[in-house]
Amino acid sequence: MSLAVLKSRALAGMEAQEVSVEVHLANGLPSFAIVGLADTEVKEAKDRVRAAxxxxxxxxxxxxITVNLAPADLPKESGRFDLPIALGILAASKQIPARRLHQYEFAGELSLSGELRPIRGALAMSLATRRNGGCLAFILPLANAxxxxLVSSAAIYPADSLLQVCRHFAGKSVESMLSRHEAAPLAAAPEYPDFADVKGQLLAKRALEVAAAGNHSVLLVGPxxxxxxMLASRFPGLLPQMTDEEALEAAAVQSLTGSFRIENWKRRPFRSPHHTSSGAALVGGGSVPRPGEISLAHRGVLFLDEFPEFDRRVLDVLREPMESGHITISRAARQADFPAHFQLIAAMNPCPCGYTGxxxxxxxxxxxxxxxxxxxxSGPLLDRIDIQMEVAAIDPHVLAASADGEPSAVIAVRVQAAADLQVLRQGxxxxxxxxxxxxxxxxxDKPAKAYLRWTMESFHWSGRAYHRILRVARTIADLARSDLIHEPHVAEAVQYRRALFG
Incomplete structure (x- = not known):
């Protein structure tokens, strides 16, 4: 009898929990069993591993052959366990040395020829190792390296085939050893569509500048x-630069769906789902919970065009994550938490024909x-949108004129200064x-207090609206480099909540 134990990781939401892959060989009729709450994809590893x-x-x-994936109560999915299972069989049968296997973690899907195919969640696994104080090196497919x-402290050893990994542990020559992978040179600052392309719409541009400076949600209403x-697609170019931690969080969520690309590093996500999308598409879900559009827009922008055309129940799922910044998906067998710090930009016509006003x-x-x-x-959802701005139709003479608006880079400098001021003042x-x-x-100041009190009494706005007006007014004052919020700041914030008039 022989036993080999290797380490891997299973995804449970954003968490990549450690899994022990235990391979046991015993005498008896030839058989191959995988136990430990493995789903169909994992159980199909038997045929892939045998051929590889x-x-x-x-x-x-x-x-x-018995393969146990421990802990037994943690669900395991996808083909990431192919590589550790294959190596465990070879180590247990004494075909490769087992003395250094405990120094590594393994993940990778095998083709029938033995090549390693990319997996989902490689960045989330690497990030979880760092957060949990892990000190093991990772052997992953080359495509995921x-x-x-991107996790600076991670020791990544990429391989393109099972045979290459086996040569590494055989260690017969230096040339056969896998080498540690360094992070690829990152691209220059991401480029976004420029605000200078937008003709006219000075009030809407101002509202979006305020929204970018304070991370406020926006509803654009117009024919x-x-x-x-066009305004919404250029909005990410105004946002402050992503920090390394924010970029890692956003990239880790995208890695769970296999959509992360290294060229998009530190580029604000911009998600624009169709108005026929379901609630599960926005929130995420499935028997194995995966992130939806809300989480894929983490640290970026979620743009919902034709806002009223979405099912009302679908729109209402936005209410909780807009307040909490995360989403919890519960299923009978498991529960998953995903981050959801997104900035909502919505657009709609004022009426079915679109030409009111x-x-x-x-x-x-x-x-x-x-x-x-x-x-x-719904009223509760509308109450959570900080800025509700009317976008008027553009006059033909404005369209015929040359574009003379401020470029995004100029506006972004003011936005970055205001954002830095907020973090310095209140964290x-x-x-x-x-x-x-x-x-x-x-x-x-006193005039601002009196004006805000009169406004709340006149429009019968809720306590939530009161707090949101104050947050927007604080951002407007920050753009003006004012320590105190004055009446013009409050008046501008109030005007940003009057686009819908019934």
Whole structure:
């Protein structure tokens, strides 16, 4: 009887928990069993591993093979356990030395020829190793090496085949040894579409500058062709530069779905799901929970065009993550937590025909039709959107003129300065201020207090709206480099909540 034990990791939401791959060979009729709450993808490893071992020039043991993936109550999925299972069989059958296997963790899917194919979640696994104080080196497929090596303290050893990994442990020559992979040279600062391309719309540009500076959510309301989508697609170019920790968090979420690309490092995510998307597509889900659009937009922008065309129940799933910054997906067998610090940018027409308030085109909708259309967005969700801005139709003479607006780079400098000021003053962006912190950092002068009190009484806004107005006013004051919030700052913040009029 022979036993080999190797280390790997299983994904459970954003967590990559350690898994012991135990391979036991015993006498008896030849068989191959995988136990330890393995799903179909893992159990199919039996055929892939058998073919990979034989095509690599090794002998597949004609014995009773039992593979245990411990802990037994942790669900295991995907083909990432192919490599440790194959190495465990070869070590237990004495075809490769087992003395150094305990120094590494392994993950990789095998082809029938023995080549290593990329896996999902390589960066999340590498990040979990660092957070858990792990000191083991990682042997991963070559295609995953660059993303895993983004974790500076990780020791990554890429390989392109099972045979190459076996040569590494055989250690017959220096040339056969795997070498540690260093992080690839990162690309220059990411490029985004430029705000200078947008003609006119000075008020909308100002509102988006305020939103970028304070991390506020935005609803753009205007007729077709007024530039709402164009403005939203250029919004990421205004946002402050991502820190290394933010970039790692965003990349780790994308790694779970296999969508991360090294060229997008430190590029703010911009997700724009279609309005027919389901609630599960936005939140995430599945029998094995995976992140949805909300989490894939982590540290970036979630753009919802044709906002009222989304199912109302789908839109309401945004309410909780907008407040908490994370999403919890619960299933009968498991629970997964995903981060969801996204910035919502939504766009909509004011009515079904789209031309309410248009200068030159008459609206065909009655007041009741307009009200029903706008009521597709629930009041609680609308209450959570900080800035609700009207985007007017553009005059033809403005379209015919040359673009003369400020480029994104110029606006981004002001946004970065305001964001740095917020972090220096309170340790966080204005959007994340708690009610107690609002009382401490959002100080108003007497005229501003009187104006805000009159506004709240006139429009009967909620307590949540009161706090959101103060957060936006604080951001406007930060852009003006003012320690105190004055009446013009509050007045501008109030005007940003009056785009929908029923």
């Amino acid at each position: 071992i034989q095509n690599g020039g090794f002998e597949f043991p004609a014995q009773r 660059d993303e895993a090596a 077709p062709g007024s530039g709402k989508t 248009h200068k030159n085109i008459a609206c065909r909708c009655t007041p009741d039709v307009r009200l029903r259309y706008q009521s597709r967005i 966080k962006r204005n959007q994340f201020l708690t009610p107690r912190e609002i009382d401490r950092y959002c100080k108003l």
